[in-house]
Amino acid sequence: MKPLCRLPWHGLFLSPDGRQLPCCTFKSQSYGEINSQQILKSVQIDFLNNKIPSGCKSCLAKEKRLGRSLRTQFDQHLIMQRQTHPKNYQFLDDFKYTESSPYLLQIDISDSTNCNLKCRFCGSHASNQWENDQNELAETHPKLFKKSTKNLFAKMTTSEVLSLIEQNPNLYHFQFRGGEPFLNPKLKPILQRLIELDRQDQCIIDITTNGTWVPQWFFDIIPLFSWVNINISLEGTGQTYQYLRGGKFDLERDIKPNLQKLFELKNGFFCFHVLLSAFNIFEIIPTYEWIQSLKLQKNFKWQLGLVQAPKALSLYNLPLQFRQQAANLIPTGEDPILDQARALLLVQGTGNLHDFFEYVQALDQKQGGDFLVTFPYFKDLLESFNQSSDLNGKEEPPSAPLTASFPNR
Ligand code: SF4
Numbered sequence: 001m002k003p004l005c006r007l008p009w010h011g012l013f014l015s016p017d018g019r020q021l022p023c024c025t026f027k028s029q030s031y032g033e034i035n036s037q038q039i040l041k042s043v044q045i046d047f048l049n050n051k052i053p054s055g056c057k058s059c060l061a062k063e064k065r066l067g068r069s070l071r072t073q074f075d076q077h078l079i080m081q082r083q084t085h086p087k088n089y090q091f092l093d094d095f096k097y098t099e100s101s102p103y104l105l106q107i108d109i110s111d112s113t114n115c116n117l118k119c120r121f122c123g124s125h126a127s128n129q130w131e132n133d134q135n136e137l138a139e140t141h142p143k144l145f146k147k148s149t150k151n152l153f154a155k156m157t158t159s160e161v162l163s164l165i166e167q168n169p170n171l172y173h174f175q176f177r178g179g180e181p182f183l184n185p186k187l188k189p190i191l192q193r194l195i196e197l198d199r200q201d202q203c204i205i206d207i208t209t210n211g212t213w214v215p216q217w218f219f220d221i222i223p224l225f226s227w228v229n230i231n232i233s234l235e236g237t238g239q240t241y242q243y244l245r246g247g248k249f250d251l252e253r254d255i256k257p258n259l260q261k262l263f264e265l266k267n268g269f270f271c272f273h274v275l276l277s278a279f280n281i282f283e284i285i286p287t288y289e290w291i292q293s294l295k296l297q298k299n300f301k302w303q304l305g306l307v308q309a310p311k312a313l314s315l316y317n318l319p320l321q322f323r324q325q326a327a328n329l330i331p332t333g334e335d336p337i338l339d340q341a342r343a344l345l346l347v348q349g350t351g352n353l354h355d356f357f358e359y360v361q362a363l364d365q366k367q368g369g370d371f372l373v374t375f376p377y378f379k380d381l382l383e384s385f386n387q388s389s390d391l392n393g394k395e396e397p398p399s400a401p402l403t404a405s406f407p408n409r
Contacts, residue, residue: 232272
């Protein structure tokens with residue numbers, strides 16, 4: 001019998017806290033301090049007994065809402081792999097799903113928090129650049145910032161991952177996220193070992209990068225692989241890029257040349273991942289136009305993500321009326337992802353505007369930069385928010401009509 005989700009048998013996620021989990025969307029908090037093997041066992045047992053493991057509830061809730069999830073995505077991947085590499089994946093037809101150690105097909109190596117950026121919507125869970133700031137902000141703003149957690153579990157070493165690759169001959173999908181994968185010391189030895197094992201033809205290499213640095217050795221060996229997905233994280237252009245992400249890096253001067261070199265990869269498939277937060281709701285069109293300006297001929301797409309954590313940066317903390325203004329700037333029917341952005345902006349409900357402004361101001365004090373200089377169209381909203389808060393002595397969303405004070409674009 002095929003279990004509802006096959007990832008606990010075929011997938012492995014090396015998480016930044018050192019745990020090994022079935023996948024990246026699996027919520028391990030509810031499992032306390034039990035070790036990875038015990039978690040995996042209990043998840044397999046749950047699925048074999050048609051029970052939903054507690055760590056999978058949010059994933060399957062998302063699937064109910066959106067009709068897709070990592071579970072459905074993985075199932076589609078296996079069907080595609082079975083069709084394109086029948087010799088290697090025929091075994092799936094009668095694979096026995098029992099309480100057993102994984103028969104790995106995909107691995108997500110996200111255990112490194114090495115990064116060269118300190119993006120405003122990120123944290124020490126993904127970037128080691130954030131650690132000091134996060135711990136200091138947790139002292140001054142404990143409601144908004146949590147102390148950075150030390151690794152609870154020993155991380156897999158590079159040689160342990162290399163032996164795992166040798167023990168699992170059908171392991172074909174390698175995801176590298178983080179931190180910044182090109183700063184992950186495991187990336188190069190893993191790619192080299194796959195070539196030494198002559199497995200480059202059946203492998204899909206999946207890298208999510210900030211595009212600030214791509215080592216020359218990568219361009220020397222990656223063309224040997226049959227398929228490489230390059231996911232590029234981008235939340236805005238120009239000053240917005242610098243304020244949200246770049247710091248000393250400039251999108252045109254530093255990132256674009258690296259991307260153009262990556263675009264020359266014949267086996268490359270490119271995806272721009274635009275993370276929407278309360279910061280960049282008015283940056284969707286400039287970002288879309290910048291991606292279009294790259295004039296990529298083939299093999300590229302763009303997609304949206306929503307900041308879930310920190311909650312203070314959720315775009316749903318902004319009043320609907322204000323989000324409406326951003327939605328009005330987006331033409332309908334021009335691009336399915338633009339239509340999706342409009343729909344996301346128009347979701348009913350308003351969260352906590354106070355937390356957003358407090359978070360932004362705390363970051364400006366700690367990390368420099370001036371929010372209103374970068375995003376002048378928030379001026380009216382902030383003023384009317386401060387006025388309504390002062391008036392009532394408590395934080396109230398502004399009652400006055402909101403007009404995003406736009407500089408001419
Ligand atoms: S159901 Fe979702 S969270 Fe659970 S293992 Fe499968 S993909 Fe991961």
